[in-house]
Amino acid sequence: MFIHPLVAVFMAFQFGMTGSAIRTTPSIFGWAFVAFGIGLVLAGFVPEVIKAKRLISAAVLGTTSTERERTVTT
Secondary structure (H helix, E strand, O other): OOOOHHHHHHHHHHHHHHHHHHHHOOOHHHHHHHHHHHHHHHHHHHHHHHHHHHHHHHHHHOOOHHHHHHHHHO
């Protein structure tokens, strides 16, 4: 899975502008802004990747992950 291209372009622009501002006047606020942006994207993206992986696995294999674990361990 990938982040939507428009989101990637927006984040690159945002981080570029923030990076140039940090370079001219270094501040903790600028670094916090970058960290918040990365955290916000990851907090929305990673749980959806996990959910999609589970759904795709169930659709392809016809089982859930707990059923697969039970068959492997027994």
